[in-house]
Amino acid sequence: MEPSKAERESFEVTPWEVRGRVDYRKLAETFGVKLLSESELKVIERHAGELHYLLRRGFFYAHRGLETILSCIEQKTRWALYTGRGPSADLHLGHIVPWMFAKWLCDKFGVELFFEMTDDEKFLIRDISLEDANRYAYDNALTLIALGFKPSQLHLIVDTEDIGYLYRIALRVAKCLTLSTVKHTFGFTDSMNVGAVFFPTLQISVAFLPTELYREKTPVLIPAGIDQDPYFRLARDLAEKLGYPKPSTIYCKFIPALTGEEKMSASRPETAIYVLDDETTVRRKIMNALTGGQPTRELQRRLGGNPENCVVYRYFLAYVDDDSLVCKIYRDCRQGSILCGECKQILFEHIVKLLRVLRENREKAKDRVWEYRLSTKFK
Amino acid sequence: MEPSKAERESFEVTPWEVRGRVDYRKLAETFGVKLLSESELKVIERHAGELHYLLRRGFFYAHRGLETILSCIEQKTRWALYTGRGPSADLHLGHIVPWMFAKWLCDKFGVELFFEMTDDEKFLIRDISLEDANRYAYDNALTLIALGFKPSQLHLIVDTEDIGYLYRIALRVAKCLTLSTVKHTFGFTDSMNVGAVFFPTLQISVAFLPTELYREKTPVLIPAGIDQDPYFRLARDLAEKLGYPKPSTIYCKFIPALTGEEKMSASRPETAIYVLDDETTVRRKIMNALTGGQPTRELQRRLGGNPENCVVYRYFLAYVDDDSLVCKIYRDCRQGSILCGECKQILFEHIVKLLRVLRENREKAKDRVWEYRLSTKFK
Numbered sequence: 001m002e003p004s005k006a007e008r009e010s011f012e013v014t015p016w017e018v019r020g021r022v023d024y025r026k027l028a029e030t031f032g033v034k035l036l037s038e039s040e041l042k043v044i045e046r047h048a049g050e051l052h053y054l055l056r057r058g059f060f061y062a063h064r065g066l067e068t069i070l071s072c073i074e075q076k077t078r079w080a081l082y083t084g085r086g087p088s089a090d091l092h093l094g095h096i097v098p099w100m101f102a103k104w105l106c107d108k109f110g111v112e113l114f115f116e117m118t119d120d121e122k123f124l125i126r127d128i129s130l131e132d133a134n135r136y137a138y139d140n141a142l143t144l145i146a147l148g149f150k151p152s153q154l155h156l157i158v159d160t161e162d163i164g165y166l167y168r169i170a171l172r173v174a175k176c177l178t179l180s181t182v183k184h185t186f187g188f189t190d191s192m193n194v195g196a197v198f199f200p201t202l203q204i205s206v207a208f209l210p211t212e213l214y215r216e217k218t219p220v221l222i223p224a225g226i227d228q229d230p231y232f233r234l235a236r237d238l239a240e241k242l243g244y245p246k247p248s249t250i251y252c253k254f255i256p257a258l259t260g261e262e263k264m265s266a267s268r269p270e271t272a273i274y275v276l277d278d279e280t281t282v283r284r285k286i287m288n289a290l291t292g293g294q295p296t297r298e299l300q301r302r303l304g305g306n307p308e309n310c311v312v313y314r315y316f317l318a319y320v321d322d323d324s325l326v327c328k329i330y331r332d333c334r335q336g337s338i339l340c341g342e343c344k345q346i347l348f349e350h351i352v353k354l355l356r357v358l359r360e361n362r363e364k365a366k367d368r369v370w371e372y373r374l375s376t377k378f379k
Numbered sequence: 380m381e382p383s384k385a386e387r388e389s390f391e392v393t394p395w396e397v398r399g400r401v402d403y404r405k406l407a408e409t410f411g412v413k414l415l416s417e418s419e420l421k422v423i424e425r426h427a428g429e430l431h432y433l434l435r436r437g438f439f440y441a442h443r444g445l446e447t448i449l450s451c452i453e454q455k456t457r458w459a460l461y462t463g464r465g466p467s468a469d470l471h472l473g474h475i476v477p478w479m480f481a482k483w484l485c486d487k488f489g490v491e492l493f494f495e496m497t498d499d500e501k502f503l504i505r506d507i508s509l510e511d512a513n514r515y516a517y518d519n520a521l522t523l524i525a526l527g528f529k530p531s532q533l534h535l536i537v538d539t540e541d542i543g544y545l546y547r548i549a550l551r552v553a554k555c556l557t558l559s560t561v562k563h564t565f566g567f568t569d570s571m572n573v574g575a576v577f578f579p580t581l582q583i584s585v586a587f588l589p590t591e592l593y594r595e596k597t598p599v600l601i602p603a604g605i606d607q608d609p610y611f612r613l614a615r616d617l618a619e620k621l622g623y624p625k626p627s628t629i630y631c632k633f634i635p636a637l638t639g640e641e642k643m644s645a646s647r648p649e650t651a652i653y654v655l656d657d658e659t660t661v662r663r664k665i666m667n668a669l670t671g672g673q674p675t676r677e678l679q680r681r682l683g684g685n686p687e688n689c690v691v692y693r694y695f696l697a698y699v700d701d702d703s704l705v706c707k708i709y710r711d712c713r714q715g716s717i718l719c720g721e722c723k724q725i726l727f728e729h730i731v732k733l734l735r736v737l738r739e740n741r742e743k744a745k746d747r748v749w750e751y752r753l754s755t756k757f758k
């Protein structure tokens with residue numbers, strides 16, 4: 001269901017609204033996905049007992065086929081989560097947003113997350129070795145695990161090692177996908193390598209894997225960035241033909257770059273806070289972040305700042321669960337009773353606390369990754 | 380080395396020469412492969428103590444890079460064999476010719492055969508299910524094993540089950556192969572499915588697998604039909620770039636259809652003797668085979684037959700090791716002292732004996748396939 005006009009308008013006046021140069025409504029229209037409606041959110045809230053802040057603040061804003069999952073929730077039938085990562089050396093805070101959300105869903109709905117590390121894809125499309133891509137997969141998995149997943153909640157798939165679980169499904173997907181379709185969907189030309197052209201079948205396969213492993217039709221919800229939609233649109237197109245439930249998706253807005261661009265860039269260090277940045281670096285990056293503050297302390301006191309156009313505020317929205325603190329920051333900024341430096345210091349403390357927990361948990365996870373491997377649990 | 384003119388002429392006058400509508404010299408030129416020379420055969424003979432009848436009768440007639448293998452033979456360094464099969468329900472006597480040759484090489488040179496059952500490819504390019512393709516792989520493996528391989532000699536790879544051994548190599552191959560190259564090499568268009576386009580990387584990968592498994596550079600010899608050359612030409616092109624020895628190939632002539640066409644056709648039962656044909660069927664097929672005999676008994680007695688243009692004689696060449704018998708058949712036919720019916724009866728007895736051994740051995744192999752699986756021996 002589309003949100004009503006009133007719902008849409010009410011959206012726009014919450015302090016949670018994330019504005020920026022991306023017009024998400026238009027993006028949703030372009031991709032042909034549905035905006036998440038208030039009534040859909042209410043179903044989640046009713047069964048979870050609360051709404052995750054990424055939902056109530058509109059970070060997750062659009063979907064395909066969420067009705068299927070809501071129906072599973074209401075009827076208490078089995079569903080599963082699926083997301084993944086093209087592993088790299090520079091995992092940043094933007095990457096982990098869908099993972100945090102997935103963790104919450106696991107906890108609230110007792111579902112399991114199938115997580116695909118696409119080290120094969122990284123190798124095929126980037127100038128890195130297979131060994132490095134695989135190493136990054138394990139490194140990135142530590143951060144994923146560090147978010148607090150229990151081994152029963154998280155099934156880690158490393159493509160190059162777990163291909164045996166996916167290949168037969170991928171073949172059935174591949175038989176339905178012509179070169180034409182894949183070239184058109186992903187904008188590939190004949191100069192692309194044949195591995196990159198085959199790869200989408202693997203990303204699609206994981207959406208069908210829970211049905212194979214649980215031996216019952218298992219709808220899957222995929223929290224992801226909307227840039228991944230082409231894969232899952234294909235998956236939805238093929239699902240019924242192959243005897244699987246159509247996977248559902250839920251899409252997240254981008255977390256902005258510290259420097260003000262719409263999206264953090266893994267290749268430009270100053271735009272993003274990496275999970276492994278040291279505290280000095282984190283402080284520097286946050287202190288240099290673009291804000292919605294006034295040019296001078298006096299103007300800020302007099303006119304107040306613009307949290308809607310402030311990267312620092314958006315980081316509060318994205319990483320600080322505490323509504324009362326975030327609202328206070330919003331009001332204080334508006335009223336000019338807080339300066340950007342003070343505000344950045346508060347954000348810094350929250351981010352550093354998050355990173356410390358992640359780093360501590362990463363250390364503890366180092367000997368325990370095998371407990372999370374799909375292959376440990378499904379033979 | 381090209382065969383000398385004298386060598387080529389001497390070839391043409393042996394009773395082993397297999398004539399037909401295929402001009403193999405021209406075929407070799409078209410594919411750019413070398414004809415097997417007398418001096419190359421002599422190296423094999425010197426080290427094996429004899430020449431397999433498929434070599435001395437010119438069935439194996441051309442190669443790429445056989446020098447590499449001859450050098451391994453002379454220097455007693457490690458090499459391996461590789462061949463394979465797109466498994467199907469209708470395995471016929473034409474299919475097993477390279478397997479018989481491979482078995483002889485295993486015995487004579489103490490090398491191991493890596494055998495790829497491409498059930499994935501069959502599924503991708505034919506209208507059969509993955510389950511059937513996989514079932515055919517196991518059925519065809521029984522016949523392969525029935526040729527007398529010991530488990531230490533034969534490493535059976537079933538693509539859909541052993542993909543874990545191949546995928547990392549295939550990815551490295553795939554990264555080097557553009558869509559353009561694969562489309563051009565195999566004549567694919569954009570209406571081909573993406574699985575079929577990726578598949579060549581798997582057929583190529585097995586050529587590099589022994590180097591990975593033995594952890595030393597291991598040249599590979601591939602006995603095959605020349606129709607498989609495009610795969611292995613690509614493999615040779617990529618090998619050095621990927622750090623593997625260039626694979627060598629040795630190509631076999633087609634075994635003719637019983638009905639006189641150049642090649643048995645799995646889809647036209649009367650053209651071929653299937654491994655599982657019952658004796659009545661085998662008798663009927665052989666009795667109906669096209670011969671080089673004269674139209675009447677009287678003319679045959681007076682003029683003699685034409686074994687060079689006789690399918691039955693070519694079956695003697697392809698399946699009966701005993702030179703003195705084959706020479707006798709040749710002479711008797713030429714002289715008109717044997718009639719086609721008598722000759723067919725002798726062939727029938729030999730073929731039925733071969734099929735009986737295969738069927739008996741297949742039964743014994745049924746519980747022992749696992750001993751031959753690559754995965755049983757290499758972890």
